[in-house]
Amino acid sequence: MHDESPRPLPSSAPFAESFPGLRRRGFLAATAVTGAASLGALALTGCGGGARDGGSGGDGKPKRGGRLRAAFAGGGAGETLDPHLSNLFADVARAKALFDKLADYGADLSAQPRLAEKWEANKALDRWQVTLRKATFHDGRPVTAQDVLYSYRRIADPKKAFRAKASLEPIDLDASRPTGRRSVEFVLKRPTAEFPNVLAAFGAYIVPENATDFDKKPIGSGPFRFVSFAPGRSAVFRRYEEYWDGAPHLDELEFIVANEESARVNALLGGQVEYAHELNPTTARAHEGRGQIGIVRLRNSAMQAFCMKTDRAPFDDKRVREAFFLIADREELVRGALSGAGEIGNDLFGKGYEYYADSLPQREQDLDRARVLLKKAGAENLKVTLDTSAVAAGFTEAASIFRDQAKKAGVTLDVKMGSKDSYWNDILDGGTLCCYRSGAMPIESHVSQRLLTDSTTNATKWKHKDFDALYQQVQSTRDKKERAAVYERMQRRLYTEGGFLVWGFADWILGTARTVKGVERKAPANTLDWARFDKVWLA
Known part of the structure; x- marks a missing residue:
């Protein structure tokens, strides 16, 4: 998979059935489509200052109670609450x-530690001791080392297509073992300094030992416990009072x-939901600042790029790749393809993330220099096919704009x-130049999944x-400082001659809705504060 953003799917009949007062006629026409594969999205987190939506329950403090209704695109009758199968935005939020x-x-x-209270590596970085915090499942049972190992072994089942399977590959699960009721020794196949990224991997949720049925009465250790679930329609969860990170402010949370x-926008405007996920820039501009609803923009949530195959002509010549870097007018692309809802990139993944090489000069359009490089490469009057699709928002627009540039x-x-x-699948091995996008992930994960010789999703063939x-x-x-220096060397190399523009x-x-408070405004998609409804409240 290439795009780490959950997928919304088309058709909204289940929503219309749930709210018969809503009708399709007169709905806003625009939709926002994300790429094909796995994670991106909303960010809601705890009360406090800083970047959060101020507001309060009237006295400056979070208010307890109420049901928040959140509208998401769903997956129809085949939806599941199995956390190891999460793929759509709605799946992951639930x-x-x-x-x-x-x-x-x-x-x-x-x-950042969650169920793990702490972790510590041996000198060789191939064994990690993880200590669990005191947490309980919704049925009162403590979360133990056996639950952790059961969950990871379930995810790693070669007969299953669980989301986090590839992320857990560094772990030798046969050799890993409990060292106490709340401690696990993970034995790794090789030194892995960034092993905590494995613990945070998308879909690597901890479930009770031997749990298999997740749709009738799932039991987790999260902030909400199960009430009801109608696949393709709705799910209702209730506050778990014994949650280790503090009970949620909300009484109930309903996913619609x-x-x-x-449909999501009209339900929000009509007061039938308090939260609407995934709005397009046109909708945001139409409502921002009017006071009727709140608009939250999560910065740096999805990389937008053109992917050049470095193993074939014309992009097997690094001078041609550099020329393409210089052809791009990034500001025009952001304005036109993203309707201004974003910021320019610098030919590196992970702007604002840990280890990002922000010391490199911002690359700007230089058509004269691009022509010189193309001439030196014998690529004057070059003709190249640019693959694109309506699979992700802005792809077709970006292709047209870059064609003119x-x-x-x-x-x-x-x-x-x-x-x-x-x-x-088509652009992974085929073609020479294509539109590409990715949701947030650690820079280490981007490198390991896409830029190593044996990476399974190496679309640039780097x-x-x-x-x-x-x-x-x-x-x-x-x-860590020494690691950062090596990451910078790697990024300087990619900046100079890599395949991602x-x-x-x-x-x-x-x-x-204006009544929703505690919304985090700085965290990008795919972070701890994504879909974090336990720290949100209704004023």
């Missing part, structure tokens, strides 16, 4: 309400399926529309043994 992971990502995509953006440098781009259903060696050096380095980072946009 899983996060019911279950916990050992760790999760902070605002800078660094791993509304696949069309227009390239023309000014003497390059002809033939834009080819691909299937939404097969696009990500295969360099010396680069692989730098990654192994990072994972064998205990000192990263032109922007898209905002993720959500809408809330």
Whole structure:
């Protein structure tokens, strides 16, 4: 999978049945479609100052009580509450309400302890001792080391297609063992300095030992406990008073399926929901500042890029790749393809994340220099096919804009529309240039999944043994400052001659009723404060 953003699916009939007063006629027409594969989205977190939506229950403090209704795109009658199968936005938000992971990502995509109270590595970085905090499942049983190992072994089942399976690959689960009721020794197949990222992996939720049925009465250790679930329609959860991180402010949380953006927006405007996930920039601009609903923009939530195959002509010549870096007018791409809802990129993944090389100069359009490089490479009057699709918001617009930019440098781009259903598989190995996007993940994960010789989703075909060696050096380095220095070396190499032309980072946009408080406004998608309804309250 290439795009780490959950997928919304089309059709909103279940929502119309749940709220017969809503009708399709007159709905706003625009929809926002994300890419094909796995995680991106909203960010709600605890009370306090800083970037959160101020407001209070009237006395400056969070208010307890009430039911918050949240509208998400869903997956129809086949939806499940199995947290290890989470793939859509709605799946992941529901899983996060019911279950916990050992760790999760902070605002800078660094791993933060959750069910794990602490972790410590041996000198060789190939054995990690993880100590669990005192937490209980919804039926009162304590969360134990056996539950953790059962969960991870279930995820790693080769017969299953569980989301976090690849992320757990560094762990030798046969050799790993409990060292106490609340402690686990993880034995790794190789040194892994960034092992906490594995604990925070998307979908790596902890479930009770031997749990298999998650749709009738799922039991987790999360902030809300199960009340009811109608696949493709709604799910209702109630506050878990004994939650280790403090009981939620809300009495109840209801997830409602509304696949069309227009249905979610109209339900929010009509008071039938208090939260609407995934709004497009046009909708946001229409309502921002009017006071009727709140608009929240989650910065740096999705990388937007063009992917150049570095193993084939014309992009096997690094001068051609550099020329394409210089052809791009990033500001025009953000304005046109993202409707201004984002910020420019600098040909590197992870802007604002831990280890990001922000010291590199911002690359700007230089058509004269691009022409010189193309001439030196013998690539004057170059013609290239640019694969795109309506699979993700802004893809077709970005392709058209970049085609016009390239023309000014003497390059002809033939834009080819691909299937939404097969696009990500088609562009992994096929073609030479394509539109690409990714949700948030640690920079280490981006490197390991996409930029190593044996990476399974290496769409740029970046295969360099010396680069692989730098990654192994990072994972064998205990000192964080020393690791950061190696990450910078790797990023300087990618900045100079890599295959990702990263032109922007898209905002993720959500809408809330004015009564909703405690909304985090700084954390990007896929972090700890994504879908964190336990720290939200209704004024």
